[in-house]
Amino acid sequence: MTLFRDDGIVLRTQKLGEADRIITFLTRRQGRVRAVARGVRRTKSKFGARLEPFSHVDAQFFARGGELVGRGLPLCTQVESIAAYGSGIVTDYARYTAGTAMLETAERFTDHEGEPAVQQYLLLVGGLRTLASGAHDPRLVLDAFLLRSLAVNGYAPSFEACAKCGLPGPNRFFSVASGGVVCAQCRVPGSVVPSAESLELLGALLTGDWETADACEERHSREGSGIVAAYLQWHLERGLRSLRFVENAVRREVEAGK
Amino acid sequence: MYEGVVQDLIDELGRLPGVGPKSAQRIAFHILQADPTDVRRLAHALTEVKEKVRFCAVCGNVAQSEQCRVCQDPRRDLAVICVVEEPKDVVAIERTREFRGRYHVLGGAISPIEGVGPDDLRIRELLARLADGTVTELILATDPNLEGEATATYLARMVKPMGLKVTRLASGLPVGGDLEYADEVTLGRAFEGRRLLDV
Numbered sequence: 105m106t107l108f109r110d111d112g113i114v115l116r117t118q119k120l121g122e123a124d125r126i127i128t129f130l131t132r133r134q135g136r137v138r139a140v141a142r143g144v145r146r147t148k149s150k151f152g153a154r155l156e157p158f159s160h161v162d163a164q165f166f167a168r169g170g171e172l173v174g175r176g177l178p179l180c181t182q183v184e185s186i187a188a189y190g191s192g193i194v195t196d197y198a199r200y201t202a203g204t205a206m207l208e209t210a211e212r213f214t215d216h217e218g219e220p221a222v223q224q225y226l227l228l229v230g231g232l233r234t235l236a237s238g239a240h241d242p243r244l245v246l247d248a249f250l251l252r253s254l255a256v257n258g259y260a261p262s263f264e265a266c267a268k269c270g271l272p273g274p275n276r277f278f279s280v281a282s283g284g285v286v287c288a289q290c291r292v293p294g295s296v297v298p299s300a301e302s303l304e305l306l307g308a309l310l311t312g313d314w315e316t317a318d319a320c321e322e323r324h325s326r327e328g329s330g331i332v333a334a335y336l337q338w339h340l341e342r343g344l345r346s347l348r349f350v351e352n353a354v355r356r357e358v359e360a361g362k
Numbered sequence: 363m364y365e366g367v368v369q370d371l372i373d374e375l376g377r378l379p380g381v382g383p384k385s386a387q388r389i390a391f392h393i394l395q396a397d398p399t400d401v402r403r404l405a406h407a408l409t410e411v412k413e414k415v416r417f418c419a420v421c422g423n424v425a426q427s428e429q430c431r432v433c434q435d436p437r438r439d440l441a442v443i444c445v446v447e448e449p450k451d452v453v454a455i456e457r458t459r460e461f462r463g464r465y466h467v468l469g470g471a472i473s474p475i476e477g478v479g480p481d482d483l484r485i486r487e488l489l490a491r492l493a494d495g496t497v498t499e500l501i502l503a504t505d506p507n508l509e510g511e512a513t514a515t516y517l518a519r520m521v522k523p524m525g526l527k528v529t530r531l532a533s534g535l536p537v538g539g540d541l542e543y544a545d546e547v548t549l550g551r552a553f554e555g556r557r558l559l560d561v
Contacts, residue, residue, distance in 0.1 A: 116475060121380060147536045152545030156508045157475075188547045194511045197519065204474040346474035 108165045110134055113228055114157050115207045127155050135221045136214040139165050139180040154183045158190035192236030199235055202242035205346040206231050206249050212340055213257050223256040244317050247332045248309040259339045263307035266290055280338045302327040422467035422484050424449045432464055439463045444501040447471050471509035492524055499527040506533045
């Protein structure tokens with residue numbers, strides 16, 4: 105019987121029994137953790153709105169063995185809010201869909217429960233903070249998060265030098281299987297030729313050059329998003345469920361003339 | 363493992379939500395020992411519910427005919443529609459005896475992470491109901507959680523061009539609780555929705 109305490113972001117909630125939920129956290133020290141929050145669905149629950157997705161919390165867990173993960177699901181016993189990003193995200197549908205894709209990505213990149221993923225955790229906290237602030241286009245924030253998540257997990261794409269032979273850029277051809285742009289000699293069947301502006305945008309998103317990213321045109325950001333989605337799907341082996349709703353949200357914004 | 367029909371019954375009961383193998387076994391033996399009339403009544407209720415109950419053609423609530431009891435009631439206010447996620451939310455609101463309008467059951471909430479988008483809900487049917495101009499107020503009573511809020515935000519934006527009065531159920535402190543235990547989001551909402559005390 106051990107008590108654990110950790111900071112974490114709520115990734116997902118699942119209903120359990122009559123009034124409980126299983127909460128999936130991405131924590132700073134323990135990586136992905138699933139815990140049971142008893143009575144959280146009752147209106148008078150002590151947890152209130154603290155255990156909603158996008159919440160950044162300081163939580164206490166009660167586990168049966170000496171470790172947080174391994175012997176059944178731990179209980180979430182106390183929670184304090186650090187930041188409630190959900191209130192800044194849920195008021196805008198494009199932010200909400202981009203945010204859920206970020207949560208799903210973080211969950212997919214942390215396959216093993218209890219395995220620390222500090223960089224992924226910090227990236228998610230920073231990404232949600234930026235998204236909730238509304239400082240940048242939600243789709244750009246999502247693409248930046250996806251590219252950097254790929255990078256911290258060892259799949260950083262190259263947008264300058266050839267991914268195969270290292271020939272310095274700019275290189276025109278992009279091959280998902282090769283790991284980024286490739287030169288004319290290394291070009292493989294199935295390579296695409298994105299515009300130079302789209303490649304510049306993706307490089308800017310990967311390095312955090314928001315001035316360049318914010319100045320990009322809609323058609324280039326759309327092309328860039330397609331490349332990021334294809335690259336992510338290649339490495340995750342199957343697509344993200346929530347990503348298709350992000351695309352729909354962008355389309356609806358365009359149709360609504362926003 | 364039990365023999366034949368007893369094991370079949372345990373297996374079928376074990377497929378119900380929240381019923382584990384032990385509970386299924388306990389219920390099965392309760393049924394075995396129960397009065398045959400009671401068991402026949404239970405079996406009859408189970409078959410009846412599948413045969414007779416359908417979804418209301420207007421609002422999507424559970425009904426025993428083409429339209430549900432609320433949609434058939436001529437005393438209901440046609441100008442107000444309350445949007446809820448599930449049929450059980452209709453029952454919860456009806457218990458208050460405060461609302462005299464009609465309902466629209468969406469069949470869930472937008473949850474991209476679960477693969478549920480706007481096209482999977484009865485939003486198109488709602489917009490069709492609003493198109494004839496009879497409705498003047500839309501009350502968004504989706505659950506006060508993240509998915510419910512996102513669904514309400516989405517609906518509010520969709521119906522905005524129609525010029526309707528769109529309202530959201532108030533959220534804040536539960537009656538009978540202590541203020542010190544309220545979380546920041548709930549307390550913030552309570553401040554946003556504070557009202558003038560007319561004494």
